Amino acid sequence: MASPDNIIVGSHVWIEDPGVAWIDGEVFQISRHQVHVRTTNGKTVVANISKVFPKDTEAPPGGVDDMTKLSYLHEPGVLQNLATRYELNEIYTYTGNILIAVNPFQRLPHLYDTHMMEQYKGATFGELSPHVFAVADVAYRAMINEGKSNSILVSGESGAGKTETTKLLMRYLAYLGGRSAIEGRTVEQQVLESNPVLEAFGNAKTVRNNNSSRFGKFVEIQFDKNGRISGAAIRTYLLERSRVCQINDPERNYHCFYLLCAAPHEDIKKYNLGSPNSFHYLNQSKCVKLDGVDDVEEYIAIRRAMDIVGISEQEQEAIFRVVAAILHLGNVDFAKGPEIDSSVIKDEKSRFHLNMTAQLLMCDAQGLENALIKRVMVTPEEIITRTLDPASAIVSRDGLAKTIYSRLFDWLVEKINVSIGQDPDSKHLIGVLDIYGFESFKCNSFEQFCINFTNEKLQQHFNQHVFKMEQEEYTKEEINWSYIEFIDNQDVLDLIEKVHEKLT
Ligand SMILES: Nc1ncnc2c1ncn2[C@@H]1O[C@H](COP(=O)(O)OP(=O)(O)O)[C@@H](O)[C@H]1O
Ligand SMILES: [Mg+2]
Structure with missing residues (x-):
């Protein structure tokens, strides 16, 4: 890796730009630590040499599918590569065995159809274009061949596409380990159908995302010795409770409240409901409708998903009675x-x-x-x-x-788990963790604090695995390696944990 010291007059570099984050240009003068750059958008910018990064002028025009192939693994280089690929509709890129997904914000059915699943099944990692299915395939193969359980961690900021990615992973695993033509509901079908149910009760529209999960979710998919799905368990954590009573414009409360208000006439009458605008817990925000979502249809869809997941008619009745009671x-x-x-x-x-x-x-x-x-x-x-x-x-x-x-939410999760059923004999599982997005507001509630703490803990786990272990490996083998600098928040985590220990 080149150091900033290699920058000379005539070098092509990346320099920070308030509009587009990083802009490229050419160095035309260096005076002590100051670099003078003529940028490609015709401006002249002066910056400290430590803030300027070399640009690879020979980088392939279409980008690279694995960032370890980049000559320079620095922020502008990585972002440039992702942007180039995104322009070409390539939303996935690898960094070694980590997959980076850029949210396409549009449906891409051709990327996820059965044909695609067939392609990735058993393919060597890295042979085909980067894809979320390839990650699930590696986890599954490792489980079958080496007999070990695996977890896939999906991380990213709010609205980045974590939940969608988690669902795609689950869909692919269900494809690999599913049984065809079994009477009634299959485990994988129940696992997949649990998503809409959980989302109706645990997701809401936020500023960033119309379907933001307000809880964390760890799905364990259990397999038998033949690699077939034999059970599953869904563990949830940290549901955002405050949203039930307090919402900010233009956010919404949990979807289920609006769905119920759009229920057929007989249900509305039974629960004595009116429009969402008539309820204090919903009318604190002006937003009651979601673009492109028909609450009437959604209500019916949720009732059907509840059937599949194994929630009886009587239980569904009780669930919505509780939802109405809260309103x-x-x-x-x-x-x-x-x-x-x-x-x-x-x-x-x-x-x-x-x-x-x-x-x-x-x-x-x-x-x-x-x-x-x-x-x-x-x-x-x-x-x-x-x-x-x-x-x-x-x-x-x-x-x-x-x-x-x-408690209703916990009950629902428990109910789904009992209904899907766990396999006590299962030796191996694949866990998929859809973490609850890190957020930083002007004023962060205690709930947000807990969520952010969880995210930091997971980030730390990730760092341990990816950076720290890699670096130890290189040091051990005495390979010359310039350390990747990353922000290590261990001190802050220690502080919070120690305070917690003192208080409890
Ligand atoms: N792979 C994808 N294909 C199509 N749309 C996507 C994809 N990933 C994300 N999206 C869109 O972005 C929105 C937010 O994604 P979501 O997974 O809910 O974010 P997060 O869980 O990270 O907050 C989704 O509702 C969907 O419209
Ligand atoms: Mg989510």
């Missing part, structure tokens, strides 16, 4: 009560929603009301009941809604 609960408002720091149900409308909530949850309305406007504290000596002011009653209400929703 009604959010419309229960409070007014100041006669005593200080006390509250009452605000008006007839709130009373109606309280009664509806109680009816749907099959609990006593008076009991529910008391639970919302009073707090019970148990001390060793006595049980103290204290009234709550309206603001505190709202906190109770929202806390109840969040808890009910996250």
Whole structure:
């Protein structure tokens, strides 16, 4: 790898640009540490020599399918290569055995059809164009040939395409390990159909992504000794609970709420629902509709997916009753009560929603009301009941809604797992981890903090494997190797973990 020191007058270089990230140009003057560059867009830029990177003028015009083939493995070189390939509709590129996918933001059915699956089946890695199927194929072959379990980690920022990629991996594994023509529902069919169900309850529109997963997911696909899928388990973590009660414009709440509001007339009547605009938990954002999504059709599709996954009609009924109850609960408002720091149900409308909530949850309305406007504290000596002011009653209400929703979600996952069934005799599995995207807001909630912490832990795991181990290998073999610099956040992770240990 060339060092910046090789840069001389006449060198072709990459230099930072506020508009396009990196722009190429030619060095026409060097004075001490300052490099003067005439860029290809006709500007003259001066920068410190450490901020300027050599450009490979002999790079193939169509880019390279594996970045280890690049002469210079630096940020502008990598980005240039990905951009060149993307222009040519090549969304996949390797870096050794890591696959980089650039979100195409359009359906590319020809990339994922049965013909493609046949092509990648058993093909040597690197022989065909880079593809997500090739990664799954390697994992599967290693499992069959070496008898070891594997995990595939899908990572990237929010909206990058993690969940779509995870689904493609699952689809390909189902293709490899599936059984054809078995009566009824097959394990792989159930695994695939669990996606729409989980997405209806765990995904929402965010600023970045109309179908953003608000939970992490680790899918274990278990195989028998013949390499056939014999069971599966879905593990989820860190569902974003706060979204149930609080959404920012133009985001949406979880899809299931809108689907239910678009349900057939008899269901709407049964649950006493109205338009999404009439519910506090939904109307905090002006966005209720998603472009290109028909909630009426989606509702029917979800009910069908639930059938396939093994959720009975009666259970489906109960699930949507809970969803409706949460919407009604959010419309229960409070007014100041006669005593200080006390509250009452605000008006007839709130009373109606309280009664509806109680009816749907099959609990006593008076009991529910008391639970919302009073707090019970148990001390060793006595049980103290204290009234709550309206603001505190709202906190109770929202806390109840969040808890009910996250328990419903956990119940759904458990139900799907029981229904798909695990294979206790399975020796090998392939895990696919769809991590919950790292995000950094102006103000990050505790939930976001936990998510980001998880991401950092996984990044660390990735670093251990990819960089640290590689570098140790090179050092051991005494190969001259200029260390790739990467940001190591281990210190921060240690800090958070140590604080956590102290507190618990
Ligand atoms: N391979 C792909 N083919 C077509 N569209 C894709 C692909 N990957 C991502 N997308 C599009 O990008 C959107 C966001 O992708 P998603 O996987 O949900 O992101 P993430 O999980 O990383 O937040 C998807 O809803 C889809 O429209
Ligand atoms: Mg996702």
